[in-house]
Amino acid sequence: MKEEQLIKSPDRVKDVGEVFTPKRIVEFMLDQPEITAKINDLPATFLEPSAGEGAFLVEILRRKMDVALLSSHTVQEYGDNALIALSSLYGIEFMEDNVEMLVMNMNEQFLRSYYQGLHQLQPEEDVSELTDGNVLKSAKTLIQANMAQGNALTQLDNQGNPIMFSEWKLLGKQHGFQYVQRLEYTFFAIIEHAQEPVPETPYEEISLFAPPEEKKSSVIREYDPCRLVDIYQTQSKER
Template sequence: MTSEKLIKSKERVQQHGEVFTPQWMVQKMLDVEGVKEACENIEATFLEPSAGDGNFLVAILERKLKAVTEQFSDGHWKTKSLFALSSIYGIEFLADNLEIARSRMLLRYLNWYEEFFHVYLTSKSDLYKSAMYIIRRNIVRGNTLTKKHPDYDTPILLNEWKRVKGSSSKVEKIEFTFSSLFSDGEEIEKGIPEGQMSFFDFEMIDEEKDESVSESVIIDIQKVHQLGER
């Protein structure tokens, strides 16, 4: 049995403190009371502030898509699965890890679709394009300590995908900065040391989105990729 690789190189450990969380520990953490239930709630939002190559992100997506498959019919799977996907956020400092995490998320989503519908999802479909669009805007490059991009003096930007009341498929896309999740430089969640942020129990509330950076847009979640074509 091949052992799981937890470091890529000694240099990366020394320079960035990069050590990956083993799968057994990921699953154990996600089985904690409260967290386990949130993973089965397609609307519960998670933020991983040090995403690495996506171990936690993929594991959370796996549990959410399992919940979608068990809770909803074929006719609702596409929309509900995108809502589940849109609830998972990640920030990663290293560019190569970021691309791996994004690719793993997309591949896991495609695998679930193929297992559910017994057909491949074409890259030309709205569903494929929208899944990729959501992943690339929810999992981004950044330094969570400075709350900025590692190479540029620009804030980390994220998007909220807020479900429109009265509609089963429309979302309001609201862009905001990562720094807006903090109040006067201090973490909103009490008991978390400065410079750290838990990805558990992450929720969007009005006060957190005061620092919006663009006008909101309402669109069907299966069509969100069109926003990138405008």
């Protein structure tokens, strides 16, 4: 069995507390019923503020992709559900080389699960024929937008700019296609709104994006509503 590399160097452990979580611990933690319930709820958001190379986010994605497949009857519906699963996962990581690995690992997991899912949906068909290129392009857009380089404590990236996140607001289906609107906020504004109300139990979910009336004014950029599979090509308008 290949041994997991949990540290890169003693200096990095000292400087940024970089110790990666072993797979069996990740699995044990994600098996907790409260977490499983959120994984089974496709649009329920997860934010990992010290994401490393994605030990948690990649495994959550793998599990959510299974849920996406189970809730889909057609290849088109599976493409939408797979993108909803991916759009719900957010990460912040300070070290640039870790962010590169995080993005690569999320991309790889998405592709692996997507191809496996297509094969399970239509085993007699060639997976390359079933693959929707727009799903793959939109998956890349989601990962680039949702995996941020930055310091979760100062809420700034290494250029000194605010960390930005997009809400992928689901608008419902038309002619079988899921529609979405992308809204961009600073991480600072998201935290500010998410702090109210304070959850009553440790397991109660704080929604990453506050109800519309509270956060409306803090949208920095909004995009035209479009089909979820077309988000890679939507235009934005500054507020």
